Amino acid sequence: MTGLSDTFIRHPSLPDPSAPLTASGNLRRRTIVSRTIEVVATASAILAVAMLVDVAFTVVSKGAPALSFGFLTQNSNGLAGGGIANALLGTIVIVAFAALLALPVGVLTGIYLTEFAGPRSRLANILKAALDLLQGLPTIIVGIVVFGLIVSATHKETGFAGSIALAIIMLPMIARSSQEVLTLVPGTLREAADALGVERWRAVVGVILPAAAGGIATGAILSIARAAGETAPLLIVNSLYNPSHTQLEIFGQGVPSIPMYIYTTYDLPAPSAIARAWGAALVLLVAILAANVGARVLLARSRAKMGMR
């Protein structure tokens, strides 16, 4: 500590100007705390990704041995083996019908909330609350409600009942995501349509919906991916079926599905059954994750189209 402090008389409360420019004392403690938090936060993110990798690795390593061309093209044969062709077709049919029901209702609800209801509309608030509550509904409850509504009325479990349950689960997701995307459509588009004297419904159909189509499709894909993996409601309303039969007529009988295949095959008393359950889980997981990636790409493209980000 030579130099300045020797030649000038320094007030004792002023810091030593020749002190090294590194944190010391209190600042040092604060920096350490901050760094620690950063390390903890980074470690948490790594942990979450590691869990995803662990689940994916488990599914791949246990499911890949069961995969073969025959596994995808043959019907299930119970204990003896077979494949998932009928379950795969069944899931596609049930989910497609559910989407057919939920998509128009959901998108129209989104349009009502953004295009027709005023900002302080009471009804719109009730609608939003109802959608939130529906979205938070445990899926098992959706299952038993559909059981009470349809299965106990018709005295049989059908793929149709499964579709209705999945549609109820999909509806709030589609409505909410459509609403969010529609609010992102620039107001200038609406004003331009109004200025040209275009009626509201024509503006919606011709201008606003096309602008939001990519985002709405994203929400639809995500909700379909979610519905495809739902097990609880199908266990209640669509679990009685002939597991080795291809059943595509949803109104007549129960329809086999991939989640139910996984759930029931795992418990079969045959060593190869567990491998087949994991094989089906692998097919389901790949389809769902691919749908998620696809939805993300679509969203990025539609955002670029709307001039955002």
Place this chain on the structure above:
Amino acid sequence: MLYGLCLLAGLIAVFLLVEVVYQVIHGASPAISKLGLGFIGRTEWAANFGRYGAASAIFGTVVSSLMALIIATPLGIAIGLYLAMMAAPPVRAVVGPLVEMLAAIPSVIVGFWGVDVLSPFVARHFEPFLHGAFGFIPIFGSPQTTGLSVFSAGLALALMVLPIVAALSRDLFLTVPGDLKDGAAALGATRWEIIRGVVLPTTISGVAAATVLGLGRALGEAIAVLQIIGDGTGIHVNTFLPGSSLASSVASNFQYSENKLEVPALFYLALILLAIGLTTSLLARWIAGRFDVNRTLAR
């Protein structure tokens, strides 16, 4: 014309909600009149003797969900902070979607992962360790050999709640105006002090709402919990013992119920779950609406 269609579509959602509540109450009414409120306090479930109680299922639901919340909330907030404030943009663009994909894994797959991977690990390593280190706390009692327990179910639920809390809190943290953060940084605040002094106070209500939404997911999960929780009854302080939850009891008993009163009793369980679930959703809405982010900023 389009207006009418849209209104009709919107009303379907309201109708569905009313229908759900009506159907559950209607289905449960025989059990309510026969078993009364005492149903909530009894622990046994003996269909052959016509004795039903919800207490063990309520206990299992509450304990596993709270455990999931206790684990997932700090982790989720930390991940949200990492993604919003620390990660480089390319890293964020990869890690963010990966975390969200955790939420896309179907619960039946999480369940079998829990049975095949998580539970053995928990039984062999985690539970003995916790029992050895913290055995004086009664919740860490002596471990079981299977690992199928309320504890394992809580861990699996934490995995399912985590992406919800993480993604929502990241989105909230990103809404904090850069000016506020820059101002704090200009005053010499460290990154943690910016988080504690600016970011968390402006978003805390939203984070709380996100946590409650995650709780809703944990409360209602049926399949994964059914697979992992191990089908036990009774109320045990030791979380390493098997248990049951409201949703998992409905899922496991509904198909095979032959007894006349059992189906209404299961609807009664579902009614309790519905009441808890709707309260949770309303609570999340109330928190998010009451402590609006914008309003906090304007103050």
